[in-house]
Amino acid sequence: MSLTADLHSPSVRRKGSPSTEGNGSANGQSRLRDKLCLLIRKYELDPSLVKRYAADFCGTETLRDAGRDLVEAFVLTVAVEAAKDRAALICKLNSYYQPEEVRS
DSSP, X not given: OOHHHHHTSHHHHHTTOTTTTTOOOOTTHHHHHHHXXXXXXXXXXXXXXHHHHHHHHHTSSSGGGSOHHHHHXXXXXXXXXXXXXXXXXXHHHHTTOOOOOOOO
């Protein structure tokens, strides 16, 4: 396991690592973000596509604008979809791909 993954493990966070103490985040918000980051790494998902899927799932322009309950539901949904059928989740995420405009 990498050092980065160790820093985000629940046991390290509960012990009060300096990276999570006093960061000013809302109660539990950083834990949801950490869970989502772990899912992205574990299932090798494209973070930008996950962000677009999250915004669509939550009905907001950005994930930051979504309420905690919606974000929590999204994280749970991604976890279930990834565990059940990663290939189908990848296909769904690919539908959010937006190619960059080519400048002439």
